[in-house]
Amino acid sequence: MKKFLIFVTRSPFDSLNGQTALSFCKAAIALGHEIEQVFFYQQGVQHANVDIQPTSGEKTMLSQWVAFSEQTKTSLNVCVTASIKRGVLSVEDATDIQSHSNVHDAFNPVGMADYFSVLNTRASSDVGSLVCMQF
Amino acid sequence: MPTLYTKSLNKNSMQYFLEYAGKKIETDSKGYLIDYLEWDKQLALVIAQQEAIELTSAHWDVVLFVRAFYEEYETSPAIRVLVKSLANKFGPEIGNSRHVQRLFPKGPAKQATKIAGLPKPAKCL
């Protein structure tokens, strides 16, 4: 069994990247592997943005991630530094500028260091079983 | 007496200015300068006053040091790097975290860079 760290870097509408990442996660779990966490960086932070309106007749990526996270209890982590620059505001960042937060509750706003700490501790404890996948 | 004065662009997006000596200097919402080249020593005194810090020569050493650091690397030093680089230049008396913490009680990296007219160091560092 492998543990996967998933790294998503493109936005939901402009790229198929997130859809591919989600399909990968589902397939990996179906085969008995584990998803340690999904981390959203660069334009990937837009996956957490509740203000994005769906194209009529299509399912939003956001609703798919939320359903996936509820079913599998997988952590969805979004980089705060990458987010704020792109208008995706955590409650804390929104309060700072007296604006509204638009990060979905299912996503945890974290520092990038958080992702790398997981990599550090996991990789040193069970080398070989942790795999990082960038999408 | 310096005044902090803000102008609203729309309901969520504000422009912030620091006004002193007839000049209007744009800052971000936290009071960090937008353009570090608009800084001068007079302005440092104004920002320091708002931070409730009276600048001594020990403060100036650190403020001018982070400014030189930024001019060379265009990145505001995180606390660890600040302390290490200060130690390299001035020795361990000045390059230690307790010393700079005493000078800038609300966080040396944050306050020294603000007084030096530089951007805030990245959050995750």
Place this chain on the structure above:
Amino acid sequence: MTKLLIISTQPPYVSSASQDALEAALAASNVGVEVTFVFSQQGLYQLLESQNSTYLQKRSIAKQIKALPLYDIEAIYYVKEDMTELMLSSHALTSTAKPIDTDVLQQLCAASNAILRF
């Protein structure tokens, strides 16, 4: 110690990729990950000493690259073959990065626990 390889493949300023790669490197190094930073393909343009980003109102990528060693990132390389392909001269590039061959890059990939490509 966990080994992370970051490969930066895009030119500076035209997109946020170069800045995002640098920020990832600093964050990783800060929590004790051993970072190797490689410039490949058009990423080599980030190393040009003569770049000036004042007009673009952007912070200089070249200057930020020079700060990497202060954050304990010493392994900084560029792919020599890509330099030739882009008709760049090693004299025009910052000495913070050292040239490596493609097969060395392959070895670095094999020796890393994780790879991020920007």
